[in-house]
Amino acid sequence: MDLQAQNIHHHYGPTEVLRDITLDAPSGKIVCIVGPSGCGKSTLLRLLGGLEQPTQGQVLQVGAPPPGCLNPLTYIFQDFALLPWRTVHGNVALVLEDHRLSVSDRESIIADVLARTKLSEFADALPKQLSGGMKQRVAIARALAVNPAVMLMDEPLSALDSQTRELLMDDLISLWTRQPFTAVYVTHNLAEAVRLGHKIVVLSRRPGQIREVVDIDIPLAERSYGDATLERQQQHLWGLMRAEAAAADAELIHA
Amino acid sequence: MPETAQKVTFRGGGFVAERKRGVGIAVFVILLLLAEWGTRTGFISALTLPRPSDVAYTFVELYNSGLLFKHLVPSLTRLLVGAALGATFGILIGVLIGLFSLARAGLVPLVAAIFPIPKIALLPLFVIWFGIDEASKYALIAFGTFTPTVVATYGAVDNVDRTLIRMGQSFGLSWRSIVAKIVLPGAMPGILSGLRISLTIAIILLVAAEMLGAEYGIGAYILQAGSLYDLERLFAGVVILSILGVIVSTGIGAIERRMLRWRV
Numbered sequence: 028m029d030l031q032a033q034n035i036h037h038h039y040g041p042t043e044v045l046r047d048i049t050l051d052a053p054s055g056k057i058v059c060i061v062g063p064s065g066c067g068k069s070t071l072l073r074l075l076g077g078l079e080q081p082t083q084g085q086v087l088q089v090g091a092p093p094p095g096c097l098n099p100l101t102y103i104f105q106d107f108a109l110l111p112w113r114t115v116h117g118n119v120a121l122v123l124e125d126h127r128l129s130v131s132d133r134e135s136i137i138a139d140v141l142a143r144t145k146l147s148e149f150a151d152a153l154p155k156q157l158s159g160g161m162k163q164r165v166a167i168a169r170a171l172a173v174n175p176a177v178m179l180m181d182e183p184l185s186a187l188d189s190q191t192r193e194l195l196m197d198d199l200i201s202l203w204t205r206q207p208f209t210a211v212y213v214t215h216n217l218a219e220a221v222r223l224g225h226k227i228v229v230l231s232r233r234p235g236q237i238r239e240v241v242d243i244d245i246p247l248a249e250r251s252y253g254d255a256t257l258e259r260q261q262q263h264l265w266g267l268m269r270a271e272a273a274a275a276d277a278e279l280i281h282a
Numbered sequence: 283m284p285e286t287a288q289k290v291t292f293r294g295g296g297f298v299a300e301r302k303r304g305v306g307i308a309v310f311v312i313l314l315l316l317a318e319w320g321t322r323t324g325f326i327s328a329l330t331l332p333r334p335s336d337v338a339y340t341f342v343e344l345y346n347s348g349l350l351f352k353h354l355v356p357s358l359t360r361l362l363v364g365a366a367l368g369a370t371f372g373i374l375i376g377v378l379i380g381l382f383s384l385a386r387a388g389l390v391p392l393v394a395a396i397f398p399i400p401k402i403a404l405l406p407l408f409v410i411w412f413g414i415d416e417a418s419k420y421a422l423i424a425f426g427t428f429t430p431t432v433v434a435t436y437g438a439v440d441n442v443d444r445t446l447i448r449m450g451q452s453f454g455l456s457w458r459s460i461v462a463k464i465v466l467p468g469a470m471p472g473i474l475s476g477l478r479i480s481l482t483i484a485i486i487l488l489v490a491a492e493m494l495g496a497e498y499g500i501g502a503y504i505l506q507a508g509s510l511y512d513l514e515r516l517f518a519g520v521v522i523l524s525i526l527g528v529i530v531s532t533g534i535g536a537i538e539r540r541m542l543r544w545r546v
Contacts, residue, residue: 078452098454108449112467112544121463122453153544173453 028090028099028176029053030211035074035084037067043234044070045081050228050237052177054090055207057247059220061264062230063272068213069181071235075211076100076179092176097126101175105182107162109154109169115141116150119169136172143202144168160191164198171202178210184219193252196222204248217264221257222250229267232275239267332513340514341521354522357488357500360416361526364423364491365484369477372428376435380469381461386436393432401426402490409494419491426487427480434476435469442468471545474538481530485523 030052037045044067052058052075060068073079075086077100092099109118116137123133141147144164154162163183170178184192196219202208214220220227227241243260250257314334320326321333344350375393378385401422408425412418442465450460492501500522507515 076452078448098452100452102449102452104445104449106445108445110446110464110467112470112542121450122455124463125455125459155544169453 028088028092028209030075030100030177030209031087031089032071032075033085033087035071035081035086037070037074037079038082045074046234046236048084048235048237050240052209052211054209056225057203057208057210057212057223059212059214059224059227060230061214061217061220061227061268062235063232063268063275064215065275065278066230066232066271067235068215068230071230072102072179072181072211072213075177076102078102088176093174096174096176098122098173099176101170101173101178103163103166103170103178103180103183105185107154107159107166107186109162109165111154114151114153115146115157115165115168118154118165119172122169122173140168140171143171143205144198158191159187160195163187163195167199167202176209178208180210180212182214183212185214185216192216192219199223200247200250217261217268220264221260222252223247227260227264229264232271232278238271332517336514337517337521341518344515344518353498353500353503356496356498357492360419360423360491360499361484361488364420364487365427365481367420368424368427368484369431369480371424372431372480373435373473375428376432376473377439377461377466377469379432379436380439381465389432390436393429397429397433401487402493405490405494414495418494419496422491422494423484423487427484430480430483431473431476434479435473438469438472438476439465441472471538471542474534474542478531478534481534482527485526485530489523 032048032050035045035048036043048071050058060071062068070079074081077086088099110121113121119137119140120133123136128136137150138147141150144167146161146164146168149157149161154165157165163186166183184195187195200223203210212220212223221243224243225247227243229238229241230236231238241260241264243257245254245256317326317331318334321328321331341350344353375385375389379389379393380386404425405422408418408421412421446464446468447460450464455463488499489501489504492499493505496502500519504516504519504523507513507519
């Protein structure tokens with residue numbers, strides 16, 4: 028299933044946030060959205076998954092979601108959004124409880140996603156006992172449990188320290204390599220974008236417009252930390268964003 | 283440059299609540315001993331303050347005569363029924379206000395109007411509505427517990443992390459699931475600390491309720507003693523209320539420790 032945004036405009040009151048955004052998230056690819064802070068990347072992601080309504084334009088799901096998909100458009104949030112009163116197991120179970128699944132089906136899904144995210148032995152831990160990286164792996168496990176058609180990831184690694192971020196990026200890459208998923212990945216971190224993105228969409232500062240779309244053809248598994256080609260791509264992206272980011276930083280916030 | 287070494291002095295610390303065991307009890311004991319000493323030496327006249335040992339003696343007498351439970355049982359029943367009614371309706375209305383803007387717009391001003399009314403002032407009204415027997419006492423306690431519970435509950439619902447609710451919506455959870463599994467557990471800390479206050483108010487109102495022609499009850503006992511200026515009996519009754527308050531507080535504390543183990 029592909030996800031398409033067509034001519035999206037968005038306003039918050041008098042403030043124009045997004046202007047004429049058209050983009051396509053093709054099946055099995057990761058699309059990264061980068062841009063200076065306040066450019067509306069997170070807003071765009073909320074529009075893509077139906078958590079907000081665009082002022083103009085529309086978002087389309089093209090094609091049928093994969094069989095066994097319980098929630099086609101599934102988010103992974105920056106602050107993890109785990110229920111603190113539920114265990115790791117309970118947090119994953121939460122998103123399955125509303126679906127008609129037998130107990131054994133549900134338990135096997137939970138066991139499978141916890142194994143894929145290397146969390147099996149922490150099933151009974153509460154979120155407060157987990158490190159940031161583990162919390163985000165729980166959120167990823169929860170997202171995988173509903174077998175999504177498109178994962179919408181809102182700065183999923185931004186709340187983590189840089190070592191944990193590297194580790195989790197490797198985890199994401201190995202998850203994708205084993206079973207390619209479709210994702211829209213919002214980040215302000217260009218290193219993440221060039222490591223994970225098949226396609227990188229660069230937004231301008233507010234009102235966010237698409238400045239450039241960069242395709243990276245190197246397979247995800249072959250991209251490594253400190254790769255020279257990726258380094259060049261990252262420099263190119265930074266060149267595009269530098270002036271925008273500086274200008275955005277100097278603006279007053281009228282939110 | 284001469285190198286004179288100077289030790290860096292410690293200037294952090296303090297401003298932290300530490301757990302001190304036994305201090306609370308020590309304060310009670312010292313105050314009681316002071317009162318005992320004062321009344322025995324005549325430093326405090328018997329009219330000003332009853333002798334603690336006399337109060338204790340009165341209490342033992344009350345227990346031995348079997349009157350203690352004759353007073354305690356109806357009071358506890360009134361407290362339980364009244365507080366349960368008030369807290370249940372309070373939580374219900376509070377959750378409704380928290381969830382529905384229409385309920386909020388309609389009920390918040392009403393609750394704000396009811397809250398400051400001294401419920402004791404409405405005694406005659408309760409008698410007319412519910413009669414002179416138990417029902418009016420339940421109603422008075424329930425009414426007094428209701429308003430603080432409502433205010434605490436809708437505040438607690440308002441404080442539930444919206445990102446968790448958005449998460450629930452983004453996974454396609456039903457409205458009922460979101461309320462039952464995200465909103466209510468998330469509001470539980472606020473609801474419990476609200477109950478701490480409203481149940482204490484229920485104990486205060488117990489005395490008021492038993493002004494309504496009650497023959498037996500802690501409140502009735504205190505009122506009788508008060509009108510006779512029998513300070514020993516008055517204090518014996520007051521001590522029972524204090525103990526009730528401590529029991530409620532520890533009870534809620536225990537529930538909090540059990541239900542809110544997930545809190546950081």
